[in-house]
Amino acid sequence: MGFCWTVQLILVFANTVFANQTFHQIVNYVNSVGTTWTAGHNFDPDIYKPEDLKVLCGAKLRNAGKLRQKKTHTDIGALPLLFDGREHWINCPSLVQVVDQGSCGSSWAVSAVQAMNDRLCIFSEGRVITQLSAEDLLTCCGELCGFGCEAGYPLEAWEYLKYTGIVTGSTYGDVKYCQPYSFPPCEHHTKGKLHPCNVTKGTPKCIKTCTGNTSLEYNKDKSYAMDAYEVNSEVSQIQWEIYKNGPVQATMSVYADFFAYKGGVYKHVTGELIGGHAVRIIGWGQMDGFPYWTVANTWNREWGDGGYFLIKRGNNACGIEESIVAGRPRIDDLVKSESKDTKNAF
Template identity: 45%
Template sequence: MTDRICIHNGKTVNVSVADLLSCCVTCGNGCEGGDPYSAFHYWMHEGIVTGGDYGSEQGCWPYPFPPCEHHVIGPRPSCAGDLYPTPKCTQKCRDGYGKHYEDDKTLAIKAYQVGSTEKDMMKELMTNGPFEVVFSVYDDFFNYKSGIYRYVTGELQGEHAVRLIGWGEENGVKFWRIANSWNSDWGENGYLRIVRGADECGIEDDGVAGMPKA
């Protein structure tokens, strides 16, 4: 959403994660995960306010939880353990922001599914910018450090939504380039590459996107 606003409207706006996970009752289970397609429809029908990182005091509703380490050893505490409770939907901007909640919302004019062929996905990236994809996570993914990921071994652990930002090829192996949400000390500076054109772990099945209102 933030990328699309920048590309199509020329504005640097951070969409509030907290607002989406707290107020979209049809999107899923808050901090326990949700459905990206429903999230884009919520953006279109209800709108989402601005936000920022934890402690940034940016936007109407910044992220309320401190960062933690995802499957790596680093300076932050581990993310393992109990989840934070999903914040209540207060429909109110932080104190001192100077703007009303409803007046701060960004909106989409369109929410849609992206075609599942390799060419469809590449065309969408080139034409409109990054979009959301979902893939199946197996045990071996938690050991990813770098390179082009391909499932080898382990049991299914769940589904994970990430941002598809580009593609490439290395030593004859085609890949998608993905922005993950697990901090910059995970993977390739917060990014990963996964095999392209083979629907690896279902990565090419469920692309979703939206177009921001001007």
């Protein structure tokens, strides 16, 4: 038997073994091979299998009808070896917020508004501290953005902010803003205090009124973006975009082992592809010689490393560097009218 045939048989065998793995098998395998990260049980292994958690993804990897030239910075300056937006923009509380998308495949919308919140604060130099409504984006963007709780396109979320605008809104049950998120936090994790995550029965209807703080007017409560764009996939371009303008939204492929991440610099080791997922990159650094991105997830603080994870930087790990989107907020009207209540934002 030739060498190539031998290699192919080995790969087929490996793929067969690693398909349909339990979380016990994944955790044991990752921790046995001496990789750059540590696995553990974020999800109850006696209840969940990796394929059960597809609902927690929620981003389409690419909208073929929206391919366009990516934004390229021509003014890149010196970049620090370590950068963390949480420490750099200390007057922007949204940078340290970790949210829970609940049982809806809405990462495309939830991570988008988180990055938008960051940028509203950053571009206004701390004068606009607010939260935009993932609910408004999720339910009202419609077919333009994708499929609601069954995944969507991050770039279209930013275009919706540009052309239609998004009202204020916060987490489930918070009525300080126009439209709170309608999905409660749920128990992704082992031995937690929340209700189990159930598969959603569909995307809520678009309601163009304020359902939280009913004293606000829906059309007057909106924020907008000046532009929406994809970022050049070169590492230095992504770094400069973050360093200059704030956190970005990225789409990545989620494999079964990602659900078991506990710490270290993640790279795919084992397990089948589960789906696409949207996250927020807030910085970068290096650990034990391995360059990484610092990323905020949307599965609450009990997952991973306090809700965050590090992922290998520089080789497009899980496709995270090839689909970076962002936009610049329009803040002049917000600052002049003081229409956003910065005192009660958090």
